[in-house]
Amino acid sequence: MSSNFGDFQMRVYADAVKGVNSRYPFDFRSIEHKAAETLPDWVYRYVSAAAGDGRTQQAKIDAFSHYGVVPRMMVSPPQRDLSIELFGKRLISPIFMCPIGMVGLCAPDFHGDIAAARASAATGVPFTLSTFSQNPMEEVIEEVGNTPSFFQLHLPNDRELAASFINRAQAAGYSALVVTVDTWELGFSPADLERGNVPQFRGFCMQNYYSDENFTKHLAKPPHEDQAAALAHYAKVCVQPLTWEDLRWIRSQTTLPIAVKGIQHADDSRLAIDNGADVVYCTNHGGRQANSGISTLQLLPEVVKAAGSTPVIFDSGVRDATDAVIALALGATAVGIGRPYAYALSYGGTESLTHYLKSFLAQFDLTLSICGFKDLAALKAAGVEPALTAAR
Secondary structure (H helix, E strand, O other): OOOOOOHHHHHHHHHHHOOOOOOOOOOHHHHHHHHHHHOOHHHHHHHHOOOOOOHHHHHHHHHHHHEEOOOOOOOOOOOOEOOEEEOOEEEOOOEEEOOOOOHHHOOOOOOHHHHHHHHHHHHOOOEEEOOOOOOOHHHHHOOOOOOOOEEEEOOOOOHHHHHHHHHHHHHHOOOEEEEEOOOOOOOOOHHHHHHOOOHHHHOOOOHHHHOOHHHHOOOOOOOOOOHHHHHHHHHHHOOOOOOHHHHHHHHHHOOOOEEEEEEOOHHHHHHHHHOOOOEEEEOOHHHOOOOOOOOHHHHHHHHHHHHOOOOEEEOOOOOOHHHHHHHHHOOOOEEEEOHHHHHHHOOOHHHHHHHHHHHHHHHHHHHHHHOOOOEHHHHHHHOOEEOOOOOO
């Protein structure tokens, strides 16, 4: 793998000279359009849906247009170091794939978790597996190669089952536990309500549950023989109103680093750290939960300030590598990609997602290079400036 991710574009141009043009798009709008054409309608509508009238989803996207990075000239860095330390691992870049509960449905074969893990192995971009996956966590991690991967936990109200998920993730070799705290109830999503569209209620992406004896021991028959009974039991254990005591309990169950996902308030940033978090994860869940109209990017600096020396990772509204540059300049340690990578899976599985991730890394690297930054420390020192760009 090249030390400069931007070299990827020169290979694309070189192939084109030989008459071989890319099969896959490079920009978000084309990727989203291709996914809308390719995915089953009910899958696309679920992935693209937002809470309420969508104002929060739009706000998080528009927020990046209010900031810009001022380029510096005559300091062109021929070699860049984009690596970071996170969760006790050295990562080749600050970019990772967010947990998406239904990403398993986004690949043509409905095994998107496996496809994403293979793309992670091919690119070095870490993949975060959701509790809701089409393949058990043990099968998915076998595909990531040497790239660190993370397991995202939706905490069930059955402590035996919760402990089992945590212990399985650690035993399987996941590098960190990402605890989601903003989805103990579903956000109000008119697009989903219109079709009664919650895929796990129909048995999709339930393999971590169905492969766990602490879940199946409550069933008279295996889930594949009586899925209605399995889903009825799931309905009993899936809702867990969360408290900080729950985080302390999770901390007691594992030696893995823990990121607390869903933090948007400075006080919650401090509380998460006080109760066992090693990393604060600032996100609004893609605008799917509370339709408050506040962009997460707007809240990021105060969350970072409150976290002190504790790393803050970020997602929400990232549609372009320039967005990641801005979030890092505002204090994030690492930046997650959400819907774009789910869409990129849809039309070519591992191959199309690998192409997308290499493209994203290339744009990220080239943006820093052209602006005169040899590494992330130089970017953070420069920071951002207010921009007058109209919202996208």
